[in-house]
Amino acid sequence: MSDAAEQDARAFFVDSRFEQLARRPGGVPREEALERARAMIEEIRPSFGEWLDGELKELSRVVEQNGPHGSNDPDWVNNAYTQCLRIRDVGTTMGYDLVTFVAGNLSEIFDAINSGTDYRADLIDCHIQALLLARQEQYRNLRPEQLPELSSGLRRVAEYAPRSNGHAARTENGSFHES
Amino acid sequence: MKDPTINLRDLLFVVADPNSYLCMIVHSMLRSFGANKVIEVRDSLGVVKALTGQKIDILLCDAKLPPHGGLKLTHAIRRNINNENRTVPILIMTGDTRATTIKTARDVGANMVAAKPMSPSSLYDRLAWIAFNPRQFIDTATYFGPDRRFKIEGYPSGVGRRKGDQEIVVGEDAGPALSQSEIDNLLNMARTGQD
Numbered sequence: 001m002s003d004a005a006e007q008d009a010r011a012f013f014v015d016s017r018f019e020q021l022a023r024r025p026g027g028v029p030r031e032e033a034l035e036r037a038r039a040m041i042e043e044i045r046p047s048f049g050e051w052l053d054g055e056l057k058e059l060s061r062v063v064e065q066n067g068p069h070g071s072n073d074p075d076w077v078n079n080a081y082t083q084c085l086r087i088r089d090v091g092t093t094m095g096y097d098l099v100t101f102v103a104g105n106l107s108e109i110f111d112a113i114n115s116g117t118d119y120r121a122d123l124i125d126c127h128i129q130a131l132l133l134a135r136q137e138q139y140r141n142l143r144p145e146q147l148p149e150l151s152s153g154l155r156r157v158a159e160y161a162p163r164s165n166g167h168a169a170r171t172e173n174g175s176f177h178e179s
Numbered sequence: 180m181k182d183p184t185i186n187l188r189d190l191l192f193v194v195a196d197p198n199s200y201l202c203m204i205v206h207s208m209l210r211s212f213g214a215n216k217v218i219e220v221r222d223s224l225g226v227v228k229a230l231t232g233q234k235i236d237i238l239l240c241d242a243k244l245p246p247h248g249g250l251k252l253t254h255a256i257r258r259n260i261n262n263e264n265r266t267v268p269i270l271i272m273t274g275d276t277r278a279t280t281i282k283t284a285r286d287v288g289a290n291m292v293a294a295k296p297m298s299p300s301s302l303y304d305r306l307a308w309i310a311f312n313p314r315q316f317i318d319t320a321t322y323f324g325p326d327r328r329f330k331i332e333g334y335p336s337g338v339g340r341r342k343g344d345q346e347i348v349v350g351e352d353a354g355p356a357l358s359q360s361e362i363d364n365l366l367n368m369a370r371t372g373q374d
Binding site: 051 | 207267297
């Protein structure tokens with residue numbers, strides 16, 4: 001909106017209940033609140049593996065069903081992208097750096113596909129395999145820099161996506177030409 | 180104000196996110212901060228049900244909340260003149276931090292945008308910011324929501340204002356992901372006439 005339009009606007013203050021009550025004395029001081037939240041996240045952490053298993057199973061199913069042979073679902077790439085972001089986000093909050101890294105990489109690939117880059121089944125598959133590896137007990141607590149070959153390989157693979165010229169994009173039925 | 184303390188007891192929170200696990204994490208954080216009334220919903224219908232017949236105090240809403248997205252839902256809440264929750268504070272949570280998404284969130288009337296993944300400090304500081312930086316509402320033919328040109332009186336800790344804040348150029352309609360501090364800056368840019 002232009003400044004002129006906003007100057008003509010009706011302006012009024014709303015002292016919301018949230019603002020009123022949140023400013024009351026007697027709340028949990030910031031540092032104590034953060035400490036308690038971190039402790040709470042530690043309590044939740046053991047359930048992360050089970051949640052991640054479910055997400056990976058679903059992601060694998062969606063890719064297998066829609067990727068190689070085309071799809072009737074025009075939104076599947078966007079849904080897969082969102083699912084990768086979800087894994088990345090929760091992985092970050094729970095402190096699983098390797099899972100976060102791989103899921104973030106894969107989300108970039110899906111984002112690029114969404115923007116018209118070629119669909120490459122091998123790129124997707126190697127990331128899903130990496131996610132399955134990263135969820136295992138012995139890898140889960142590692143950081144990407146502790147697995148330099150894996151992480152640099154995935155980085156190179158992910159860099160492919162934005163560089164592609166993307167003229168082999170989606171066909172009308174939602175499938176992709178593989179290069 | 181440095182490190183303000185917020186009192187969340189007896190405030191009714193609605194956390195709207197299709198991801199049950201993320202909802203649980205946010206719910207747990209809010210409990211840790213002292214909140215004792217938190218409703219979790221998975222979609223827009225759940226939000227509408229929560230808004231019906233009761234006054235909620237704040238809505239934390241995923242930008243991609245099914246079926247039409249949290250931004251459209253925010254717009255609908257703000258534009259509905261019969262909605263008693265029309266002025267409720269709304270914090271949008273998003274993993275998509277491109278400039279266009281943040282600008283849209285601001286323009287549909289969101290009070291604040293928090294980038295996912297949310298850390299406890301990120302969430303606490305944004306709630307404190309909403310509580311301690313009240314903004315007037317603007318009602319025009321095309322916009323209803325918190326004043327997008329509000330004056331910054333000071334950031335909560337963790338939202339450091341930097342010397343170069345005024346110089347950031349708003350990106351094209353799509354662009355790279357923004358950091359949380361860049362999101363905070365973008366939400367405030369209108370006041371300097373840069374948007």
